[in-house]
Amino acid sequence: xxxxxxxxxxxxxxxxxxxxxxxxxxxxxxxxxxxxxxxxxxxxxxxxxxxxxxxxxxxxxxxxxxxxxxxxxxxxxxxxxxxxxxxxxxxxxxxxxxxxxxxxxxxxxxxxxxxxxxxxxxxxxxxxxxxxxxxxxxxxxxxxxxxxxxxxxxxxxxxxxxxxxxxxxxxxxxxxxxxxxxxxxxxxxxxxxxxxxxxxxxxxxxxxxxxxxxxxxxxxxxxxxxxxxxxxxxxxxxxxxxxxxxxxx
Amino acid sequence: xxxxxxxxxxxxxxxxxxxxxxxxxxxxxxxxxxxxxxxxxxxxxxxxxxxxxxxxxxxxxxxxxxxxxxxxxxxxxxxxxxxxxxxxxxxxxxxxxxxxxxxxxxxxxxxxxxxxxxxxxxxxxxxxxxxxxxxxxxxxxxxxxxxxxxxxxxxxxxxxxxxxxxxxxxxxxxxxxxxxxxxxxxxxxxxxxxxxxxxxxxxxxxxxxxxxxxxxxxxxxxxxxxxxxxxxxxxxxxxxxxxxxxxxx
DNA sequence: CGCCCATTTGACAGCTTTCAAATCGCGTGG
DNA sequence: CCACGCGATTTGAAAGCTGTCAAATGGGCG
Numbered sequence: 333x334x335x336x337x338x339x340x341x342x343x344x345x346x347x348x349x350x351x352x353x354x355x356x357x358x359x360x361x362x363x364x365x366x367x368x369x370x371x372x373x374x375x376x377x378x379x380x381x382x383x384x385x386x387x388x389x390x391x392x393x394x395x396x397x398x399x400x401x402x403x404x405x406x407x408x409x410x411x412x413x414x415x416x417x418x419x420x421x422x423x424x425x426x427x428x429x430x431x432x433x434x435x436x437x438x439x440x441x442x443x444x445x446x447x448x449x450x451x452x453x454x455x456x457x458x459x460x461x462x463x464x465x466x467x468x469x470x471x472x473x474x475x476x477x478x479x480x481x482x483x484x485x486x487x488x489x490x491x492x493x494x495x496x497x498x499x500x501x502x503x504x505x506x507x508x509x510x511x512x513x514x515x516x517x518x519x520x521x522x523x524x525x526x527x528x529x530x531x532x533x534x535x536x537x538x539x540x541x542x543x544x545x546x547x548x549x550x551x552x553x554x555x556x557x558x559x560x561x562x563x564x565x566x567x568x569x570x571x572x573x574x575x576x577x578x579x580x581x
Numbered sequence: 582x583x584x585x586x587x588x589x590x591x592x593x594x595x596x597x598x599x600x601x602x603x604x605x606x607x608x609x610x611x612x613x614x615x616x617x618x619x620x621x622x623x624x625x626x627x628x629x630x631x632x633x634x635x636x637x638x639x640x641x642x643x644x645x646x647x648x649x650x651x652x653x654x655x656x657x658x659x660x661x662x663x664x665x666x667x668x669x670x671x672x673x674x675x676x677x678x679x680x681x682x683x684x685x686x687x688x689x690x691x692x693x694x695x696x697x698x699x700x701x702x703x704x705x706x707x708x709x710x711x712x713x714x715x716x717x718x719x720x721x722x723x724x725x726x727x728x729x730x731x732x733x734x735x736x737x738x739x740x741x742x743x744x745x746x747x748x749x750x751x752x753x754x755x756x757x758x759x760x761x762x763x764x765x766x767x768x769x770x771x772x773x774x775x776x777x778x779x780x781x782x783x784x785x786x787x788x789x790x791x792x793x794x795x796x797x798x799x800x801x802x803x804x805x806x807x808x809x810x811x812x813x814x815x816x817x818x819x820x821x822x823x824x825x826x827x828x829x830x
Numbered sequence: 831c832g833c834c835c836a837t838t839t840g841a842c843a844g845c846t847t848t849c850a851a852a853t854c855g856c857g858t859g860g
Numbered sequence: 861c862c863a864c865g866c867g868a869t870t871t872g873a874a875a876g877c878t879g880t881c882a883a884a885t886g887g888g889c890g
Contacts, residue, residue, distance in 0.1 A: 400724060403814040406732035410724050425714045430721045430819050465674045472679045474723050475649060475659050481731045482775035483655035486878070517836065526731030531878055533838060548837090549887085565652040570679050735846070766868065780846055782870060797869090798855085 339363055340442050343416035343504070344390040350503065350573070351469070352462035361456050365449070367442040372396075372435040379421045379433040387443045388420040394439025395515035399523070400431040409524035411474065412436065412497070412516070415504045418466065420446070436515045469572045476570045481526040484565060489525040490535045491564030494545055496571065498554055503573040510554035514547060539563065588612055589691050592665035592753070593639040599752065599822070600718070601711035610705050614698070616691040621645075621684040628670045628682040636692045637669040643688025644764035648772070649680040658773035660723065661685065661746070661765070664753045667715065669695070685764045718821045725819045730775040733814060738774040739784045740813030743794055745820065747803055752822040759803035763796060788812065 339345075345362050348354060354362075369392065372378060378396060379385050389396070391413055398410040398419075410431060413419050421429035424446050453460035473496075480492050501512040518536060519529035527535070539545050544560045546553040554560060561567075588594075594611050597603060603611075618641065621627060627645060628634050638645070640662055647659040647668075659680060662668050670678035673695050702709035722745075729741050750761040767785060768778035776784070788794050793809045795802040803809060810816075 398724075400728045402728060402732050402737075403816075406728075408728040408731040410727055422717050422720075425710070426717055426721065426821065431724055461674070468671050468675055471671075471720060471723070472675065474720070474727065475647075475680055478659055478723065478727050478730060479649045479651060479655075479657040481727060482657040483651050484653075488651075518838095519836080528879055529836090530838085530880080533836095534878095537838085567652075572675065767870095768868080777847055778868090779848080779870085782868095783846095786870080 340369055340392050340440075341365060341367065341390055343392060344418055344442070347416035347418075347504065348459070348462040348466065351465045352458060354458060354462065358456050358458050358462075361452050361459060365444050365452060367444045369440060369442055371438065371440050374435055374438050376435045377432060378435060378441070379429050381429055381432050383421065383429045384423040384427075385421055385429070386424065386447075387445045388418055388449060389433075390442040390444060391415055391417050391419065392440040392442050394441075395436035395513075396433060396439055396441075397436045397520075397524075398431050398433050407523045408526070409520060411470065411477070412524070414500060414515075415506055418463065436520070472570045472572065477524075486525070486527050486531055486535050487538065487563060488565050489527065490521060490532060491539060491544070491560055492566050493521060493525060493564075494539075494547070494552060494554075495561055495564045495566035495568070498552065498557075499568050499571055499573055503571075507551075510557065512552050514550055514552040589618055589641050589689075590614060590616065590639055592641060593667055593691070596665035596667075596753065597708070597711040597715065600714045601707060603707060603711065607705050607707050607711075610701050610708060614693055614701060616693045618689060618691055620687065620689050623684055623687050625684045626681060627684060627690070628678050630678055630681050632670065632678045633672040633676075634670055634678070635673065635696075636694045637667055637698060638682075639691040639693060640664055640666050640668065641689040641691050643690075644685035644762075645682060645688055645690075646685045646769075646773075647680050647682050656772045657775070658769060660719065660726070661773070663749060663764075664755055667712065685769070721819045721821065726773075735774070735776050735780055735784050736787065736812060737814050738776065739770060739781060740788060740793070740809055741815050742770060742774060742813075743788075743796070743801060743803075744810055744813045744815035744817070747801065747806075748817050748820055748822055752820075756800075759806065761801050761803075763799055763801040 341362055345354070345359055348362070349359075367390070378389065381400070393415060395412060395414050396419060397412045400408050400410055402408075419433060421433065423429050453463065480489050484492065497514070498510070498512055501507050506513060516524070518532045522529045522532035525532065536547055539560075540547070542559070542563075544556045544563055546555060590611055594603070594608055597611070598608075616639070627638065630649070642664060644661060644663050645668060646661045649657050649659055651657075668682060670682065672678050702712065729738050733741065746763070747759070747761055750756050756762060765773070767781045771778045771781035774781065785796055788809075789796070791808070791812075793805045793812055795804060
């Protein structure tokens with residue numbers, strides 16, 4: 333899927349370009365960003381609560397996620413990030429990271445020093461705008477997740493999450509037709525939805541029975557896009573992506 | 582409580598000064614910010630999903646809250662804001678507001694044009710930093726809410742919310758001792774915690790029985806601060822306020 | 831072939847919701 | 861000063877969604 337001789341930050345550039353249309357100057361500035369590439373194994377901690385990493389990560393390939401743990405050991409997944417996402421802990425301004433960031437799948441990350449990013453923002457206000465807009469959209473997604481976990485039932489929560497991942501995967505150019513990589517185990521779907529893995533399993537079976545979606549072996553296949561959206565009370569506008577048009581087909 | 586001849590934006594200035602230490606120059610720039618004052622009644626919509634208001638609100642007095650509605654009519658409260666908070670819908674960058682903002686109590690708001698804010702940020706990078714840091718802390722609070730609703734039981738959720746409001750009220754200089762204004766009805770506490778008002782009521786009664794907190798008639802009285810924190814699995818660090826020390830006494 | 835992790839299944843408990851209806855508190859008007 | 865009325869709080873009973881606890885099954889990898 334990844335072009336062979338492509339710049340490591342190309343996925344990030346494409347994503348930011350979707351956020352705010354970039355010019356040649358900004359793209360060049362992004363390509364010149366200092367960074368080093370690292371592979372992380374599935375499950376590996378990338379940032380731990382309390383860390384002060386001092387850099388952001390651009391996802392070159394794979395999936396990572398943010399999570400937070402209660403005093404009782406309950407785990408809540410806060411967000412899932414994919415190909416092209418810029419993931420920061422913002423420890424520079426906050427003192428230290430207030431949550432964990434872990435690899436959902438084996439992933440390749442480009443570590444970019446926060447100072448270099450800030451310098452690029454100063455030199456290129458359009459870049460600052462693009463990243464700012466991207467952060468605001470992440471906030472919008474977080475609000476939708478809170479609504480999802482707080483006010484929807486188990487079936488809606490799971491269906492909603494599948495819809496969101498489909499639209500975002502489509503926008504990122506991952507997968508094709510109505511088939512996408514699915515990086516989460518059922519236990520992780522539960523951790524993101526505020527459910528147990530057992531109940532998550534039963535919901536997924538019911539979605540399968542109703543011929544809305546096929547989910548397993550690391551991939552999703554959307555069988556009935558309209559039906560799935562209805563089942564999940566899903567309206568894509570909060571994602572601020574235009575590309576879900578293709579999914580409708 | 583409000584000094585009589587105080588500048589309308591003084592609460593905002595005090596809050597931002599807590600976020601990033603401001604100099605005389607920045608304070609003056611804030612005081613010069615164009616704005617107009619408006620009173621809003623309890624329950625009144627300040628921003629509706631889909632609006633493009635083009636201005637931010639600084640709370641001069643009272644409480645407001647953000648909320649979002651499911652297709653089934655379920656209401657989730659996303660955040661509560663008090664005295665001194667700067668509340669934006671960020672419609673300039675996002676196109677339109679993706680949630681509602683409503684008055685929780687009768688409130689006095691200072692409307693500030695987003696363009697004027699941006700200009701002030703450009704002229705005073707320290708201000709930009711302060712507001713940016715404030716936004717990041719709002720994000721941290723949102724993550725904690727997601728953890729709260731997704732992974733804690735009803736008793737913990739309600740206790741946690743009371744703890745948070747106490748620390749934030751204390752930091753904002755509202756209330757005194759362990760007594761604070763409490764702006765939410767039990768139904769609204771439920772809407773913020775992902776619970777029904779009936780169950781919220783039962784939880785509050787149990788917290789009262791256990792002599793942790795007294796809650797009613799528009800005010801909270803923390804009876805057992807340590808016990809309440811334990812009941813709510815509450816650790817204040819995610820709020821990035823220092824002033825909870827006073828509560829411990 | 832064997833191991834490990836993820837998925838699946840069953841039975842049961844229990845937390846939370848639902849649906850009414852009663853009570854309380856407080857501002858308003860007589 | 862008291863009665864009224866409305867919203868908020870409280871209460872009860874019963875249903876049901878989701879969690880808990882084990883244990884079995886399945887699939888992929890070395």
